[in-house]
Amino acid sequence: MVVHKDQRVGVFIDVQNVFYSAKHLYGAKVNYKAILKEAVAGRKLVRAICYVITTEEGLEKGFHEALENIGFEIRSKDLQIFYGGAKKGDWDVGIAMDIMRMASKLDVVVLVSGDGDFQDLLEHVKALGCKAEVLAFGRAASSRLKETCDEFLDVDVSPRQFLISGHRSTPRPSGTTSTTEKSTATAKTTAKPAKPVAKSASKPATKSATKPAAKPAAKTTAKK
Numbered sequence: 556m557v558v559h560k561d562q563r564v565g566v567f568i569d570v571q572n573v574f575y576s577a578k579h580l581y582g583a584k585v586n587y588k589a590i591l592k593e594a595v596a597g598r599k600l601v602r603a604i605c606y607v608i609t610t611e612e613g614l615e616k617g618f619h620e621a622l623e624n625i626g627f628e629i630r631s632k633d634l635q636i637f638y639g640g641a642k643k644g645d646w647d648v649g650i651a652m653d654i655m656r657m658a659s660k661l662d663v664v665v666l667v668s669g670d671g672d673f674q675d676l677l678e679h680v681k682a683l684g685c686k687a688e689v690l691a692f693g694r695a696a697s698s699r700l701k702e703t704c705d706e707f708l709d710v711d712v713s714p715r716q717f718l719i720s721g722h723r724s725t726p727r728p729s730g731t732t733s734t735t736e737k738s739t740a741t742a743k744t745t746a747k748p749a750k751p752v753a754k755s756a757s758k759p760a761t762k763s764a765t766k767p768a769a770k771p772a773a774k775t776t777a778k779k
Contacts, residue, residue: 556596556688558596558597560598562598562599562663562686563599563601563663564596564598564601564661565657565660565661565664566595566600566603566665567606567666567667567668568587568604568627569650571646573667576669576695577718580711583714583718584719586717586719587621587622587627590690590717595665601660602628603627603628605630606630606650607631608632608645609632611633611634619631630646632646647670647672650666650673650676651676654666655679658683661685663685664680664685664687666687666690668689669692669693670697671697673700674699677700687706688705688706689708690708690710691710692711693709693710693711693712694711
């Protein structure tokens, strides 16, 4: 990747997209500080914005504060819940509008998302004279997005660098069970009541005596 230190960079992170990509591919959480460092690559950072969704419970507050401490501006919107229980929360239009408004003040636009819906946006960014870079999990990113951008930075090449320490740094094979799931399954198995062996032991001796003499081992077990 060609990098000029004087380039003015804007970083725009589609948090929902990268969060679920990391969760589904690695069962891990994203290291946003590492993402920002890689996106800027020693150039002049002008704006760094994270687009997030909030719920009624407000459990995301601590997460949003952590992003602000790293140096991100936060754009948030409420999760929409429709009649029937359907939920929706995305920032596609908002991200596109912000990038278009700021493009004239930037030399490089770094989009952190693998959403193929941003293809037209990147083409517009390039038409304005900006360099369009995408940073995302390659296995979850749209092929159209990869083809359209000037540079594609694949997180899957070095996942350990972009995942929070202590989480998986290798892809989770399909059909496998996570450690947490295994632990839960083990707990469930352990919690199951033992089979009612006592019933067998309490059976009348006359019933055991009716078993064929050719199977003495079975008869001995019944007496225990």
